[in-house]
Amino acid sequence: MQRNHYIALALLEYSPFERHPRGGWRFGARKITREMADRLIAGGRAKIVGDKLQLAKPETRA
Numbered sequence: 001m002q003r004n005h006y007i008a009l010a011l012l013e014y015s016p017f018e019r020h021p022r023g024g025w026r027f028g029a030r031k032i033t034r035e036m037a038d039r040l041i042a043g044g045r046a047k048i049v050g051d052k053l054q055l056a057k058p059e060t061r062a
Helices: 003-014 034-042
Strands: 017-019 025-027 030-032 046-049 052-055
Touching: 003 017, 003 025, 003 030, 003 034, 003 052, 034 046
Parallel strands: none
Antiparallel strands: 017 025, 017 052, 025 030, 046 052
């Protein structure tokens, strides 16, 4: 995983990213691309709920 993915995941721990009208996702002044969000979702690390990109809860194994 790239360094900027770790930064995005650290920010997601504080609050979800909001969908930006011109594309991508925003956390305050920080913006990530749709492609980065797609990679985080495909890896099971994030999910979209409504218009927010949230940290996905890790699956618990019994």
